[in-house]
Amino acid sequence: MEGKNSYFQLVHKEDGTYLKVYPAENGGEKVKYDVVVAYFEQINLTEYSPKEINTALLLAEKEPQEVKITEKEILPEDERVLVHVELDKSKATGIFVAPSSKGKQMSKQDVIDSLVQAGVRFGVKDEAIDEFLRTREYSKEFELALATSAVEGKSAVITYHFNTDLNTKPKVNEDGSVDFHHLDMINHVNKGDVLATLDPVDYGKNGIDVCGGVIKPKKVVAKVLKHGKNIHLSEDGCTMYSDVDGHVTLADDRVFVSDTYEVPADVGVASGDIEYEGNVEVKGNVISGFKVKAKGDIIVNGVVEGATLIAGGQIILKRGIQGMGKGVLEAKGNIVAKFMENCKVITDGEITTDAIMHSDVIAKGSITVGGKKGMITGGNVRTTANITATTLGSVMGTQTNLTIAIDQAILDEFKQVEERLEQIEEEQKKLVEILKICAKKKMTGTASKEVVQAEQTAALKAKQLQAENQKCSLRHKVLKMEIENYKGGRIKFSGSAYPGVKVTICNSTLYIKNETVHGQFVRDRAEICTSNL
Template sequence: MRREVIVEGSTYNAALERGLKALGTEPGKAKVEVIQEGKTMMGIVVKPYKLLLYVEEESQQAEESQGKRPPQSFALEYKEDGVYLTVFIPPSKFTKSDEETIMHHLRRKRIEGLKADAVAQAMYINPGRPVKIAEPQPELPVDEEVFVYISQDGMQATIMLLPPEGGRLLTYQDVVQALKDKGVVYGIDEDAIRQALNSRRYGQEVIVARGQPPQDGEDARLTYHFNPEKKSKPEIREDGTVNYHSLDNIENVAKGQVLVTLTPPTPGVDGKTVRGTTVPAKPGKPLALPAGKNVVVSDDGLKLLAAIDGKVEMIGGRVHVYSVHEVKNNVDNSTGNINFVGSVIIHGNVLSGFEVRAGGSIEVRGVVEGATLIAEGNVVLRKGLQGMKKGVIRAGGSVTARFIENGNVYAKGDVTAGVIMHSNVVSGQYVRLIGKRALIVGGRVHAVLGISASTIGSPMATATILEVGVSPEIRQEYEELKGELQRLEKEQQKVEQVLAVLSKMESSGRLPPDKLIIKQKALRVRNEYSVKIPTIKARLFELEEAFLRGAQGKVHVKKVVYPGVSITIGQSTLNIKDPIKYVTFLRDEGEIRFVTYEG
């Protein structure tokens, strides 16, 4: 760090002495450059000496030096012919802060008849040269001063001492009173005040009071005692083949087992500024236990328990427990169609023309022919779907199959398969082809978030349509849910109005039997809506997120995509004319372009 001053003197030594004093250093420690040679004529100074003095210091040494004896940036002299001001800061380094410091000192000195133009001349025109700024007058003593500064957030108060000039020193009580005058009443550090008065490092801010910041409350949190992210995910062997027998997709629970624990939010602790103003803490955000089907809430409201033995699943943001229905053989004439509230496991095939419905998940360990499978949860086909152009699978979760051929598959979650051939597949998230072949050929495959495969299309230019983004089916679901939510919220408002009227009547006396029946019915509807409305809102939020992410979806091709394939992302479409290998397709500025494989 370099400190420098420009000074004038009638002789070289006079100018040098003034410069050393301004820098607060000793002879030999400052470097000197002569800016102007002095000149005398018959003992009269015609031209004064003008010198530039500077010292080079390490930053730490500079700080220590300034702490003990700050360099003199200006000097005030009371002479017989007037009061003179000399500014030692070169014009190129003179700042607004320097001007404020000098002007404050002049006000402290209470100089009468101060000439503003002369002060400006000393600061900006004649640095290093004494300039007369007032007529002769006695120098008045200046008491030691203290300034109090309060931070913008009110959490800190600092003081800065200014040195006396012939006046009295501040006492501890003076500083405390100055703090009180500024409204500082909390968090005062008495030791810091005494230390500041003992060290008296003028011009430096010292922290003497600290507020107490508010401690915001902790949000409520849910602890799951099962894996809520569990999905049907087949094992991929080292040789690239897929083991559809090892899915680990069922988590069984017993009646009374704790599924979720709720830790309530905390209110937080209010803070206080140095002025004693209370700063309110933000309370933690509450959460509700995600109660679904076949679960109960504990008496203290902090635990979610299984109401039956069965399989626990997280669907639509809520925890459900489903009992599992097993079919040991085929779904055929011996079983008829199946409609079950829980999950279904079928050890054989599902023959053409039959229907299986499940409130949970469906697992088929044989082949699904031209049948219909509808599940609120996941669908797992250990072998696959031979749909015969009429097979349909609908899942509220994901669909996993070894192959999908000549079928129709609709899933709100992922669709994962080894081969998809001549089928109509719609996924609310990703379509992923895995295993050695990982092939899509023929038909239409639509995914909201993205598609990945090794091979798409065929050397015979088989027409194959790939779409990424929001499907018409999903947009229709979104609009239907919005309408349903509006209807339920209006109904909920009516129920609350009815309950308010009945409550007012009840406060005046017992309700008649007919009004009591109405109240009980209204309470049941309120409880029903308290579950339905948050569920719909959660699904709408998921769909809105899907709309945003769909425009950023990609198609990943690990091996090759053939001519005859049409790729649509958002509103843009690209028809493949030539084989392209190891590529990722994405939408950029309204067009589809391809880059090196990113999958």
């Protein structure tokens, strides 16, 4: 059985008013002096002896104790509740005090009215009041009202799906040397890639304290996905996508995607090699030994040294390349450079420059060397179209080879197709022999399962070779026609062509033995002729 607390009651007698203290039962708690004092304050009873009250409280262990408080007979006091509201108004508790000997008990409404008088207007616990009315336990603390706590929210969280802390430290090789070429400085992205996701803010929900006041949840931080161009958001604004192939950066909580990667200074030990899905623009120089590779265009504002540039689009060198015998330019599109010296150049497009010196140059399109100098001196220059320059060779007789010929790739493919046709013919002959042997065995009735299987395999292979033969034959005809119809271009020079220059157009060759001015070289039948512009 649960213990019952000690409690007290005012008793009216002819000679005055007494405080009667009842002992606790089954281990219940004693009445606290502060509770008695608080009760006296509520009923404005000031004439009492603290010492006598304490004595009564201490002695009331087994038998009730009475102590006279005042000679006066006070008015009857009804049952009441001492309400305590927590400072944060999170809850209200109450300790019920027994009615005086001539007082009345409280009803449920009386209890509620007492709570209202104490400022409690929300969260009243009917079950606690009902419990008291059922048990009438005094000096016991009842939780009479409870606030509705605020539902805490959460701050918005943005997750970036790319590296926002790029590592610029060089890689250390196994032998202990430092590799400055491979630095992780570019966040490559493809069109449609998810760049960032937003877990939206949750503001939570207000609570209500026992006095009816609002309990606000803790403050949270709202965020939105911020971005520049080449980016779009999902309809709910919670997912960020790239609209282009390129690279992504984060600056001031804003995501930027560009299809041009800008190197603010030199491509060298500070940047490492550059490999990029879009365009690359180098504000400085490209230092010897380093590499720039882009699926788009490459633009270099400074000088390219003995470096390698590979572009899926154009290459534009505003100052040119001094390749030191190691520099390489390779592009699918056109190449434009102030000058080209001691380098290797390969392009599927055209070349425009002011000077080509001691370089190996191959282009599918025209090669135009203009400007003040407009010279091609030394090295090998080859194209399938025209060559236009001011000066060819030099007064020193520098060996300079100029070639206009069909694209070597076409010749190589033509040779490969011819070789494959020969192989197909040999394979077909072998299959015919196999099929003859299998047919003979079937006619004599000596064909085993293996023979039948071999016949089926050979027949299938023969069918596949026939289809391949038709495809290769058609390609062979197209390539042969292209080679036979190729007439070559012409080499024009507005200045001088010096001895030491070798001119080749198709299969014809001309060695320049005397200085020639203002002319062009053109193939006429099997010879190369010089004519005026």
